Amino acid sequence: MVELASLGTGQVGLGDLGECGPGCVIEAGVRIFGAGYVRLGSDVYLGHDSFFRAYPDGWLEIGNACWIGPGCVINSFGGVVVGRRVGIGPGVKIITSMHQGADPDKPIIDRPIVAESVKIADGADIGAGAILLPGAYVGNNAQVGAGAVVTGRVADNDVVAGVPARSISSG
Secondary structure, eight states: OOOOOOOOOOOOOGGGSSEEOTTOEEOTTOEEESGGGEEEOSSOEEOTTOEEEOBTTBOEEEOTTOEEOTTOEEEOTTOEEEOSSOEEOTTOEEEOEEEOOOOTTSOGGGSOEEEOOEEEOTTOEEOTTOEEOTTOEEOTTOEEOTTOEEOSEEOTTEEEETTTTEEEEEO
8 A cells, every 4th residue: 555645735936846937927726746847938827726746757848928727737747748829728637647457356546557748739729628638649729629538639720629539620
């Protein structure tokens, strides 16, 4: 059995981050765990009550001029890279790990954890409440509709929606 320990409050300032460009804003209620493994470009906005978790082998990197809406959850166990000028709507979840294995005699929580990075390219937009799962890639200037679940690759300039996310228009 794993011994449990508190992660602390997650309340940090810009100076606690691994890297932080000028003009960044961390709103009230934001929690950042593993702050030393977070890189923010310049002019990044982190919305109220969002939760971020970064790791030595799973950095969270957010490019210049990005906007992360309130209530987002980003767990970068497998690594998360967000390009420049990306908008991430309220309540978006980005998850980079999952339990895997098919042993029916073993609780899922005891099965091995596998991690895959999530990448969002420059100019993309992630709609409110969308979920990006391990291995997801969102291309340049692509748009993910509100509430969509992305499990794979979204092409440059594509628009996807639904569960699972499917192309509804490409530009």
